[in-house]
C-alpha cells in the first residue's frame with residue numbers, strides 16, 4: 001500500500017471547506033472511526049480535559065511565557081514584539097502538547113503499543129517520551145537515510161526505550177517511513193495506536209491535533225490582553241510545516257478579524273520545485289497521507305522532493321485547515337528562505353539571548369521583515385515553536401561559528 005496513491009474512501013466529516021476528509025484504504029476505515037468516536041467522547045469529558053491539563057502543567061511546563069522582546073523591538077523600530085515561548089517546554093518544542101493528548105487517548109482506547117513515523121526525529125523523540133511516561137511499547141519508523149543523518153535523535157529515542165525501525169525501501173526518507181507505519185497499523189490496529197505528529201492525516205487527526213495545541217493561542221490571547229491593557233495583537237507569526245504550532249496559535253484568534261494571521265513556509269534555496277517546501281508557492285490540490293490539501297507534486301501527481309534548512313518544515317503537504325484559511329484569505333502564507341531564517345536566528349540570539357529552532361526562525365524572519373512598517377503603539381506575537389539546540393550542527397556549519 002502506498003499512501004501517495006489516492007485510495008478514495010467515503011467523504012466524511014472533518015472537512016475544512018473542500019479540504020481534509022478521510023482518504024484511506026478500507027482496512028483503515030474502522031481504526032479511524034474508532035479513534036474519531038473516542039476523541040469525540042474525550043473532548044466533551046471533563047475528566048479527560050482535567051488529566052490533560054494536569055500533564056500539560058506538571059510534565060510539559062505550561063503555561064509557557066509570553067515574553068516582550070525589548071531589544072529586538074528597539075532594533076526593528078516598529079511594532080512591539082512578543083515571543084510565545086513554546087521553546088521552554090519539556091523536550092524543547094510544542095510537539096509535546098499533541099503527544100500528551102494522544103497518549104491519553106491511546107490509554108482510553110486500551111492500546112498499549114504506540115507507533116509513529118518521523119523525519120528528522122523530533123516527533124519520534126516526543127512520542128518516545130510520552131510512551132516512556134505511560135510505560136507503553138513504542139516503535140518509531142524512520143527512513144534509513146534519516147537514521148544516519150539524525151543519529152543523536154535515534155540515540156534519544158533508544159535511551160527512552162523506543163525501538164527505532166530503519167526503513168530502507170524507496171527514497172529511504174520520511175514518505176517511506178510513513179508507508180511502513182501504515183502497514184504496521186493495518187496489521188496491528190487492534191492493540192496499536194498510531195500517534196501522528198501534525199495537523200495532517202485523515203479525520204479526526206487534523207481536528208484533534210489542532211485541539212491539543214489550541215492551548216498555545218488560548219494562553220497567548222489571555223497573556224497578551226493582560227500585558228496590553230485588553231488590546232489585541234496586530235498580527236501573529238508562526239512557521240508552518242504540517243501546521244500544528246501555527247494553527248494552535250491561530251485558532252483562538254480566528255474570529256478576531258483585525259488580527260492578521262501569517263504563516264511562514266520553507267522557501268529553501270530557490271523557487272524551483274525541489275528547492276523548497278512552500279506548498280502555496282508551486283503546490284496544487286491533491287491527496288497525501290489521507291487528506292486533501294495543497295501538495296508539492298509534478299504534472300503526473302508524483303510527490304516532489306522538498307528542501308529546507310529546517311527539517312520540521314520539509315514536508316510536501318500542509319494541514320487541510322491551512323489550505324482552507326489560505327483560500328478564504330483569512331490567513332496569509334509566505335515563503336522564507338534558508339538564508340533569511342539563519343540570519344533571523346542569529347539576530348534573535350544576539351538581541352535577546354534566545355537560540356530558536358530553525359523552524360521557528362522562519363517566523364522570526366517574517367516578523368523582522370514586517371514589524372518595522374507597523375505602528376510603534378501596536379504589538380505582534382511570534383510563536384517560538386522550539387529551541388535551537390538540535391540545530392547547532394547546521395548553525396555551526398552555515399554561520400561558520
Ligand SMILES: *Cc1c(COP(=O)(O)O)cnc(C)c1O
Nearest residue numbers: 241242243244245312359385386
Ligand atoms: C516539528 C516542528 C515544527 C513543524 O511542525 P508544525 O506541525 O508545522 O508545527 C515547527 N517547529 C519546531 C520547533 C518543530 O520541532
